[in-house]
Amino acid sequence: MQKDPTIAFNQVTHTYEGKYSKKFAISNLDFKIFSGEFVTIIGPSGCGKTTILNLIAGLLSPTNGDIYVDNVPPNNLLSKKSIGMVFQSPAILPWLNVFQNLLLPLQINPSNDNGSDNESLAGDILSIIQMEDYADFYPHQLSGGMKQRVGVGMSLIFDPKILLLDEPLGSLDEITRSYMRFDLINMLRNRNKTIVMVTHSIEDAVLMSDRIIILSKSPGTFSTEIKLDFSSKRTHDLEYQSEFLSYVNQVKKSLSIAYDFKFR
Amino acid sequence: MFDKVKYKFFSDKLNPFLYRVIPPIILIIFVLLIWEIVVRAFGIPDYVVPSWGQVISVLFQDPIFFLQNTVITLAEAFSGFVLGMTFSIFLAFLMVHNDLLERSIYPIALMVKVTPIVAIAPLIVIWLGFGYSPKIFITFLITFFPVLVNALTGFKSIDNNIHRFFIILNASKWEVFIKLRWQTSIPYLFSAFKISIPLSVIGAVVAEWFTGNSGLGSIILVSNNELQTPTLFAAILLLALIGCFLTFLTNFLEKKIIFWKDYSSIK
Known part of the structure; x- marks a missing residue:
């Protein structure tokens, strides 16, 4: 018997209504994500990837269909602390230093249930994101990669069960991006979290996730999925191995079908 | 190079x-x-253009007189500005949380802004008399619009991702306001202050023309009527110095308060 999924989309449709028209973001979308999985959703621009994350986080309600997070609709989740979110441009406040930014979620949503005090909790996160030496630095004094690490740290502060990553490496240059991928892998994998990432980058998707869900072009529907099972550890070397390149090509092929490209 | x-x-x-x-x-x-x-x-007579030496000597003949009147004008400008700023920020706070209020208040605020203050000033004197209150009210009227517009823009200019993050954290509207909207608006408020603070001095001077028996505005009015041009220039000089001082003070405070903004851009 298969265990209950942590996240389930059952025939979900979401539309954005304008004054004179309505736009379908996703249509009759079905998928399940299980506990501890790292799933990447990839698809053409405008296929509703960020909408899916907003629906899981309860920031939007589906127009049709049902979404279950831990067997309940996202808005009925008892504790919002069970979901963390990382954004393309890190959601950090420029007038607070790194340590104060990490404390911010604890001030907004005081954490009394884990016994430890806020400052030591923020200190622990600081070491996870390897920013101990930058605790009193302000965002304008940090590089793009460092800012993103603080963003990840803020989303980890409540040790959420589910982590949503909205193009977390999208604003970084290619070299920083290739290093940050592995930083994220080290920070997030093996922490028994259910992770959903949306991205345009095939390399990010293949290197970081257990499974890739490919959506069709707008409105997004389920196109196909690819399971990733590497025989070696996810390190920098993996990028140069045939196993990785084979998965990349497989995703590219599936995406070109999803894009419905007609090559002339 | x-x-x-x-x-x-x-x-x-x-x-x-x-x-x-x-x-x-x-x-x-x-x-x-x-x-x-x-x-x-060219032997220009002093009632047309006095030499600057004359202007300085007028200032030093009775420095207490000029100091007292400068303080009066400054106090009127400051009171009107503080009142206008507080009222505008409060109004912007209401408007950002209620679309109907925004649509209702904005056209009225715009009407107050575009109506020349010199046209309303006599009416305000009839309503409020000749004391300090009409001067403060005129200064209030002239300063409140720039702060209102910029405060409203600032409150609305929050980063969408940070706002989403706050909502995920279950933040209340008050927490979003105090921890996000307010801080985001500060650079916008300083842009407004750079317009409103010099305007507050103009407001005080205009008000003194209509109601004044004290302040640099009334010195200008009286000395103009009596062709005491060196005195007129002395009052103008003091107003210019007040304006410069307030602008420098605003810039100084801006850099101290918005320390997190990166000023290191290449010129």
């Missing part, structure tokens, strides 16, 4: 404060010199 090297050479030799202050001082001395030469050379 050569110019840039020269520029750097001077900026390295002088301390930053002197580097900024010396060029305008040299220019002012030059202008004063030309002024004095022209007045003397």
Whole structure:
């Protein structure tokens, strides 16, 4: 018997209504994500990837269909602390230093249930994101990669069960991006979290996730999925191995079908 | 390239404060010199253009008189500005949380802004008399619109991702306001202050023309009527100095308060 999924989309449709028209973001979308999985959703621009994350986080309600997070609709989740979110441009406040930014979620949503005090909790996160030496630095004094690490740290502060990553490496240059991928892998994998990432980058998707869900072009529907099972550890070397390149090509092929490209 | 090297050479030799202050001082001395030469050379009567020496001597003949009137104008400008700023920020707070209020209040605020203050001033004197209240109210009217518009823009200009993050954290509207909207609006508020603070001095002077028996505005009015042009110039000089001082003070506070903004852009 298969265990209950942590996240389930059952025939979900979401539309954005304008004054004179309505736009379908996703249509009759079905998928399940299980506990501890790292799933990447990839698809053409405008296929509703960020909408899916907003629906899981309860920031939007589906127009049709049902979404279950831990067997309940996202808005009925008892504790919002069970979901963390990382954004393309890190959601950090420029007038607070790194340590104060990490404390911010604890001030907004005081954490009394884990016994430890806020400052030591923020200190622990600081070491996870390897920013101990930058605790009193302000965002304008940090590089793009460092800012993103603080963003990840803020989303980890409540040790959420589910982590949503909205193009977390999208604003970084290619070299920083290739290093940050592995930083994220080290920070997030093996922490028994259910992770959903949306991205345009095939390399990010293949290197970081257990499974890739490919959506069709707008409105997004389920196109196909690819399971990733590497025989070696996810390190920098993996990028140069045939196993990785084979998965990349497989995703590219599936995406070109999803894009419905007609090559002339 | 050569110019840039020269520029750097001077900026390295002088301390930053002197580097900024010396060029305008040299220019002012030059202008004063030309002024004095022209007045003397062409024998221009002092009721048309006095020499700057006369203006300075008028100021030093009765410094207490000028100081008292400067303080009065400053106090009126400051009171009106603080009142206008507080009211505008409160109004913007209501407007950002209620679309209907925003649509209702904005056109009225715009009407107050576009109506020339000199046209309303006599009416305000009829309503509020000749004390300090009409002066403060006129200053309030002239200063509140820039702060209202900028506060509203600032409150709305929050980063969408940070806002989403706050909502995920279950933040209340008050927490979003105090921890996000308010801080985001501060640079916008300082832009408004740079317009409103000089306007507050103008408001105070205009108000004194209609109601005044004290303040630099009434000195200007009386000395103009009596053709005491050196006194008129002295009052104008003091107003210019007040304006410069307030602008420098605003810039100084802006850099201290918005320390997190990156000012290191290349010029």
